[in-house]
Amino acid sequence: MLGNCRLCEQNTNIKQSHIIPEWGYKNLYDSKHRLLNISMRENIVYPCFKQNGAKEYLLCNECEQHFSKLENYSKKYIHSYTIIVQKILLVKIIMIIVG
Numbered sequence: 081m082l083g084n085c086r087l088c089e090q091n092t093n094i095k096q097s098h099i100i101p102e103w104g105y106k107n108l109y110d111s112k113h114r115l116l117n118i119s120m121r122e123n124i125v126y127p128c129f130k131q132n133g134a135k136e137y138l139l140c141n142e143c144e145q146h147f148s149k150l151e152n153y154s155k156k157y158i159h160s161y162t163i164i165v166q167k168i169l170l171v172k173i174i175m176i177i178v179g
């Protein structure tokens with residue numbers, strides 16, 4: 081898809097990127113690899129399931145590769161925490177991204 085990369089701002093092919101790295105969802109999936117998600121439609125909140133973490137057209141290939149290196153680096157540290165601390169960290173990251 082042609083668009084502006086959110087990092088380098090070049091108008092080029094942009095890829096669907098995970099908003100949170102896929103490994104960040106690891107402990108949130110149930111035994112059927114389903115992720116409980118909360119959706120809102122017409123001011124009604126309802127639960128639903130997703131098979132993968134949220135993605136959005138964000139980055140060009142070069143920036144995606146750059147982020148991938150940083151994500152792999154941070155993965156080592158986050159996975160060393162307990163599951164509850166991982167979930168708290170992910171919620172905080174989501175709150176920062178959502179604003």
Ligand SMILES: [Zn+2]
Binds near residue numbers: 139
């Ligand atoms: Zn870029």
